[in-house]
Amino acid sequence: MKAYERGNKFYLLRHFSNVKDNLEKKRPVKWHNILQKKRIWILILIPVALVVLFLARVNPWIAEYIFARGIYKQLAQVFSLMAGIVPFSIMEAQVILLPILAAILFLRFLWRIISRIYKKESDLGYIIAHGLLNGACIFSIALFLYVIFAGVNYHRYSFAAYSGLEVKESSVEELYNLNVALAKNASDIRNTLHLEGAEDENGVIQFSSDNWGELGVEAAKAFDKAAEKYPVLKGKYGTPKPVFFSRFMSRMEITGIYWPFTLEANINVDTTKHSIPATMGHELAHLRGFMREDEANFIAYLVCKESDNLLFQYSGAMLALSYVSNQLYKENSELYYKVVDLYSPYMIADLREEYYYWNQFEDTVISTISNSMNDTYLKANRQEDGVKSYGRMVDLLLAEYRASKEMVN
Structure with missing residues (x-):
């Protein structure tokens, strides 16, 4: 074969090969070809998650021992400590950046659809x-x-099962006595804080510094001490993180958020200072696997009570007092005002500051939407009282009060 003949033959072969490639590229790609993508296996996580949730609902033993005290506890400690290495709230970065990224990807998706329609591609x-x-x-x-x-x-076992507390119906007299005990305790601690100069020029409780890392370490120490009495709280977890845009959280009437996607306890640090330690305790209780709001509040009270830090003790006492006093007011307003007479003037200054702070955010569009979403979320997780379930911690406080009296007697 002559050279020019071989060249023509190779040219024709290349030509037909290119034509074949172009035809394959233009061949219509059917929608069901997406089923060949390897990532489709990720979708199996949906039925797996639903089955796990169903099993936890019908069998609390599975929720408690397989997950809460098993898989969850091991993973949560590792990942929360890893998240703790990052000095800022990863949740906050996600909440800001992910919607922007989602919007960009959605617009790109729409553009690809529109361009296909315009070009009449198959x-x-x-x-x-x-x-x-x-x-x-x-x-x-x-x-x-x-x-x-x-x-x-x-859906795990109630914290009451581990605390040994007996939750039962209580009389108004018991509720009143608990109010008196908490009011006296809070007043005594607040008087001590006053003598130590732990307040600003307006006589409102204040921190010695705004080093939230130090306060977070104090919260972790308080949990370690409480775990000596309640071993179910044991574990090494990440410390709570301050949220930079805390003011916006206040507009939503949110004091803290446990974020399961990063295993962080995020704290609104724009609120009144005396409430922040108890908020830390509440969110760290969620991180330790206690998701029910009434139990998280009660654990926060116990942890603050066990702390060596007076500010934590005061914060826990004020948290408990706010719930039992509201309940007493509903039952007997005269007894409620008798308890108020026990408040020290320094306590009243703190409560007045708290009232003015939160009053500015009430009944706004943002707060109304936020409360509605929170109420729906709680009910979706079988907390049938919704937002009202926060007040159910009163029963636990009464049970703890009875138990402490029995120990004294």
Whole structure:
């Protein structure tokens, strides 16, 4: 074969090869071809999460020993400590950046659809299916993480089972006596803080510094001490983190958030200072696997009570007093005002500051939406009273009060 003949033959082969490649590229891509994507296996996390949640609901033993005290506890300690290495709230960064990223990706998705329609390309169905698959994969991962790091823990055994407390109906007299005890305790601690100069020029409780890291370490120490009495609280977890945009949290009437996707306890540090230690205790209780709001409040009170730090003791006493006094007012307003007479003037200054602070955010559009969402979230997790379940800690406080009296006697 002559050279020019061989050259023509190779040219024709290359030509037909290129034509074949171009035809394959233009071949319509059917939407069901998306099923060949490896990432489709991520969707199996949705039924897995739902099955796990169902098993936890019907069998608290599974929720308690397989997850809360097993899988969850081991993973939560590791990942919360890892998140603690980052000096800022990862949750806050996610809340700010992820919606922006989601908007960009959604606009890109729409642009690809519009361009396919304009160019009359045949892979439109594939592009739509591809975008929906990506969204479903993100949802399945988020759902699975939520169930493992939060949802299951709503169905574990009650903290009362580990505290040895007997929750039962109580008389108004018992409620009154508990109010008196808490009021006297809070007043005594507040008087001591006054003598130590732990207040600002307006006579309101103040920290010696705004080093939230130090305060977070104090909260961790308080949990370690409380764990000596309540071993179920044992564990090494990350410390709470201050939120930079805390003022916006106040507009939503939120004092703290446990974020299961980063295993962080996030704290609103713009609120009145005497309430912050108790908020830390509350969110750290969630991090330790106690998701019910009434129990998280009660654990926060116990932890603050066991702390060596007077500010924590005062914060816990004021948290408990706020709930039992509200309940007493509903039952007998005359007895309520008798208890108020026991408040020290320094306590009243703190309460007045707290009232003025939160009053500015009441009944705003943001706070109304936030409360509605929070109420829906609580009810979705079988806390049938919704936001009202926060007040159920009164029963636990009464049980603890009775137990402490029996120990004295």
